[in-house]
Amino acid sequence: MAAPGDPRRLYRLVQEGRLCALREELRGAGPAGCPGPSGDTLLHCAARHGHRDVLAYLVETWDMDIEAANRDYKRPLHEAASQGHRDCVRYLLDRGAVVDCLKKADWTPLMMACTRKNLEVIQDLVEHGANPLLKNKDGWNSLHIASREGDPLTLQYLLTVCPAACKTESKIGRTPLHTAAMHGCLDAVKVLLQRCQYEADCADRCGCTPFMDAVQCGHIDVARLLLEQHKACWAARDALGAQAIHRAAVTGQDEALRFLVSELGADVDARAAPSRLAPLHFAAKEGHVSTVQVLLSLGADINSKDERNRSALHLACAGQHTACVELLLRSGLSDSADISGTLAQQLAHSADVLQCFDHCPAS
Structure with a gap:
C-alpha cells in the first residue's frame, strides 16, 4: 500500500478527479515537491485532465504556482488549452495566468488551442489578450496551426480579430494556404481564398506551391479548387525544376497522377530540369510499384533516360526495390549503361534484386 x-x-487521484480523497491525502503530507513525469506539477495534471475543482483546490488551499513550468516549459494553461478544457482555461486566466507564456519551441497556449476545434477556448484566450501574430520557432503563428486543423469557424474568427494574420509566412516561406492544402482541409482553403489575398502560385523557399502540396498529398478536391478559384498553374516548377506530376510520383499518389495526365493534359514524360528525371524515374526510385504501373498505363515511355543516361531501372536497382525492378524488366525495359558505363544490374546489392535479372536473362 502506498504511503x-x-x-x-x-x-493518480488528481488524474481521476477524486477531490475528497486528494484532500485527505494532502492533509497528512502536503503537496511538497513531487514533480511527476516530464517535471509536471499536480496543477499540470489537473489542467490536462480538465478537473477544475481539483485545480482550484490546489491553487487556493495549497497556493500552488499557476506559472510552474515542466521540463518542456509548459504551464498549466498550455495543458488546459491544448485539451480544450474551457473551465480550467477560464479559471487560470481569471487567476492571472500569463496568456502568452511560451513552452518549448515557443508555442503559446493559443497555438496549443488551435491544434483542435476549440473555438470557445480560442475566443477566451484572445479576449484575455492572446496575440495571434506570435510565431513559434518554425515561424508558424496561430493561423498556420488552425489551417492545419482545418476548422473554418476558427479561421473566420482569427481573421476577423486579426486580419494581418494571413500575411504571415513561416521561416521557409510557407503560408497558411500551403498548410491547409497539404492537409487536405477543403473548407479551410475556401476560407483562406475568400479572406486572404494570396498570389495564385505563392511559393515557399523550395518553390513549392499550394497546388503542389495538395497534389503530392493526394487531395484532388483541393487541387481542383485551387485551379478553379485561385487560377493555380499545374505546370509550375519548384526550385529543383520539378512539377506537380513529379511530386505526385515521389509520394505515390496514383489518382493524382491520373488527374494530372487524363484531365489536365500534363505530360506523363515531363522532365524535371536540369536532371531530366521523368515521373517514372521518381516512382522507381521510391519503389512505388503501383505508381510505376499507373504511369505505364498512362503512356509513360519505359525507356526514358535522365541527363546521366539512367533509366528507371537504374534508380530502382540503386534503391534495392525488388518488386519494382521485376515489374520494369517484365514490362520490357532492358538494362543499359549510363553515362559512366554502369549497368543498372551493377547497382543491385540485394540477392532478391539480382535474381530478377536471372529470371529475365534477355534484359
Missing part, C-alpha cells in the same frame, strides 16, 4: 503523500498516488 501517505506518495507522489504516484497523488497524481
Whole structure:
C-alpha cells in the first residue's frame, strides 16, 4: 500500500478527479515537491485532465504556482488549452495566468488551442489578450496551426480579430494556404481564398506551391479548387525544376497522377530540369510499384533516360526495390549503361534484386 503523500498516488487521484480523497491525502503530507513525469506539477495534471475543482483546490488551499513550468516549459494553461478544457482555461486566466507564456519551441497556449476545434477556448484566450501574430520557432503563428486543423469557424474568427494574420509566412516561406492544402482541409482553403489575398502560385523557399502540396498529398478536391478559384498553374516548377506530376510520383499518389495526365493534359514524360528525371524515374526510385504501373498505363515511355543516361531501372536497382525492378524488366525495359558505363544490374546489392535479372536473362 502506498504511503501517505506518495507522489504516484497523488497524481493518480488528481488524474481521476477524486477531490475528497486528494484532500485527505494532502492533509497528512502536503503537496511538497513531487514533480511527476516530464517535471509536471499536480496543477499540470489537473489542467490536462480538465478537473477544475481539483485545480482550484490546489491553487487556493495549497497556493500552488499557476506559472510552474515542466521540463518542456509548459504551464498549466498550455495543458488546459491544448485539451480544450474551457473551465480550467477560464479559471487560470481569471487567476492571472500569463496568456502568452511560451513552452518549448515557443508555442503559446493559443497555438496549443488551435491544434483542435476549440473555438470557445480560442475566443477566451484572445479576449484575455492572446496575440495571434506570435510565431513559434518554425515561424508558424496561430493561423498556420488552425489551417492545419482545418476548422473554418476558427479561421473566420482569427481573421476577423486579426486580419494581418494571413500575411504571415513561416521561416521557409510557407503560408497558411500551403498548410491547409497539404492537409487536405477543403473548407479551410475556401476560407483562406475568400479572406486572404494570396498570389495564385505563392511559393515557399523550395518553390513549392499550394497546388503542389495538395497534389503530392493526394487531395484532388483541393487541387481542383485551387485551379478553379485561385487560377493555380499545374505546370509550375519548384526550385529543383520539378512539377506537380513529379511530386505526385515521389509520394505515390496514383489518382493524382491520373488527374494530372487524363484531365489536365500534363505530360506523363515531363522532365524535371536540369536532371531530366521523368515521373517514372521518381516512382522507381521510391519503389512505388503501383505508381510505376499507373504511369505505364498512362503512356509513360519505359525507356526514358535522365541527363546521366539512367533509366528507371537504374534508380530502382540503386534503391534495392525488388518488386519494382521485376515489374520494369517484365514490362520490357532492358538494362543499359549510363553515362559512366554502369549497368543498372551493377547497382543491385540485394540477392532478391539480382535474381530478377536471372529470371529475365534477355534484359
